[in-house]
Amino acid sequence: GQNIDQPTEMTATEGAIVQINCTYQTSGFNGLFWYQQHAGEAPTFLSYNVLDGLEEKGRFSSFLSRSKGYSYLLLKELQMKDSASYLCAVVDSNYQLIWGAGTKLIIKP
Amino acid sequence: GAVVSQHPSWVICKSGTSVKIECRSLDFQATTMFWYRQFPKQSLMLMATSNEGSKATYEQGVEKDKFLINHASLTLSTLTVTSAHPEDSSFYICSVGISDNEQFFGPGTRLTVL
Numbered sequence: 001g002q003n004i005d006q007p008t009e010m011t012a013t014e015g016a017i018v019q020i021n022c023t024y025q026t027s028g029f030n031g032l033f034w035y036q037q038h039a040g041e042a043p044t045f046l047s048y049n050v051l052d053g054l055e056e057k058g059r060f061s062s063f064l065s066r067s068k069g070y071s072y073l074l075l076k077e078l079q080m081k082d083s084a085s086y087l088c089a090v091v092d093s094n095y096q097l098i099w100g101a102g103t104k105l106i107i108k109p
Numbered sequence: 110g111a112v113v114s115q116h117p118s119w120v121i122c123k124s125g126t127s128v129k130i131e132c133r134s135l136d137f138q139a140t141t142m143f144w145y146r147q148f149p150k151q152s153l154m155l156m157a158t159s160n161e162g163s164k165a166t167y168e169q170g171v172e173k174d175k176f177l178i179n180h181a182s183l184t185l186s187t188l189t190v191t192s193a194h195p196e197d198s199s200f201y202i203c204s205v206g207i208s209d210n211e212q213f214f215g216p217g218t219r220l221t222v223l
Contacts (some may be wrong), residue, residue, distance in 0.1 A: 035152070035153070037212075039187050042145060042152065042154065042155040043145075043152060043153045044152045045150065045151055045153075046154040048150050060144040085211075087214075089214070094118060094119075095119075095219060096118055096216035096217055097200075097202065097214065097215075097216050097217045098215075098216065099213070101213070102211075
């Protein structure tokens, strides 16, 4: 079957760095998305990785290793507004989205 | 959690035809379902919130007469794109609302209008 695993919840301190991991087992791979979702709002696109390596975009970076079926989202200089759910989604060989259940990130002062 | 399916996965149609997309909650009775559309590498855009047994609530700018939503049961919501045109080509994704803070997403339906 197809499976995406990410931690259910993480807690971090304002100003710190946090890494949210995502491991996947899917039938084929055509890219991986990271989304941020605040409660009651639509998911916001953060990143799309299709090749191995690290992509940096401001305070957020995303890493992919296709051979390991692994990705992480790295958030630096955490701010209170970063408290949200972070969703990992993989595009499979049929170009369908396989969603992780999301990681709820709690930022403490 | 909730397992969400969508049918069809892919649909290609001629301009002017109508297309129905089904969203099913397989293991959860969903009073609320959401319909999104996504363009490549962009955020999901919420189109409407579907409530079982009542009319859907559409987001500003979404034509309710063009995107018909029916949520007739706790496990099924349908989105019908009426008189589809090439600009309606997109990835349509539904989700099931578990709580105020939690949604489970379907695999999406890729619509291509020729």
